Amino acid sequence: MECSEVTNINLSRLLKEGGTARAAGVVREAFSVGAERFPLVGEATWKVVVTAVGGEEYWLSGEVEGVALMECRRCLKPTPTPVRAHFQHLLRYEPGLEAVTFHEEAEDEYYAFGLPDLDLLPFLTEAFVTEMPYTVLCEEGCKGLCPVCGADRNLVDCGHEVAVRHPFASLKDLLPEL
Template identity: 80%
Template sequence: MASINLARLLKEGGVARASGAVQEAFHVGEERFPLQGEALWKVSVSSVGGHEYWLSGEVEGVVLMECRRCLKPTPTPIHAHFQHMLRYEPGLKEVVFHEEAEDEYYAFGEPDLDLLPFLTEAFVSEMPFTVLCEEGCKGLCPVCGADRNLVDCGHEVEAHHPLLGLKDLLPEL
């Protein structure tokens, strides 16, 4: 479980620290981002006065992303840092994001703070849009679907040009 207990911090102030690991994958809605091994995280929460606290941390791991050309699982190292303002509102049952003018913070009401949403957002936000398994990846054959890095299926890939369709309209050229 990726959480931190802030009971002592709420009473006495100071700093609370925690660390741990996320196993197997990060999840965003229905989407799953599988990990190679585990993603290690560490956070600290500092009292900044009143009912406000500063959450800062980092998460680091290797996610398996599909190569954009051949779809092979490709290990991709991720190292993400995050910082958020927290505000304690006793009795609040879940963490709620607030945005007022230029003031952004997360309100929480329980001493056990679930860190997984913060870790997931930071980690997934650092992931590149696409990856290549290797720079010279040949991808999949558009005709038969074979991995052209492993086999030569013999199919030729037609060159595509945006004006190629015009050749049939003007055969005399």
């Protein structure tokens, strides 16, 4: 199977004859959701299979794998984070429909499409970004940034001591006998 940078799959033969269509490719640089950009280290690879399941319905399944560049939650250092996501969706062919649209009817959820060239990027992006961890650490013992001067405490000892304030410290004055 040939990999390409194109994130479309042509379903013309599948729409006429049934069966299965396969595609694979790469996404370079980043995934984007609105104004938010999720940079990649290298490229993310993907592969999909679309299978006719009867009538005008098709089953899309695939996976996308790559390394996202995320910020460490303590020191903000760019941290490579491996991500692997699988996805499956029911597709319904509705001739003449210009864009892929999501439908939810009772217990059925499906994506409707009307053109034989199906853009896979929204499916790949959703799966990849959803599977990314909420936060990452550059290393387990990351010391983070100094809250006083902002220095990276992994690289320098700025000498600032931050007093640890216990959340119940003010209660000590209420009951002096304890």
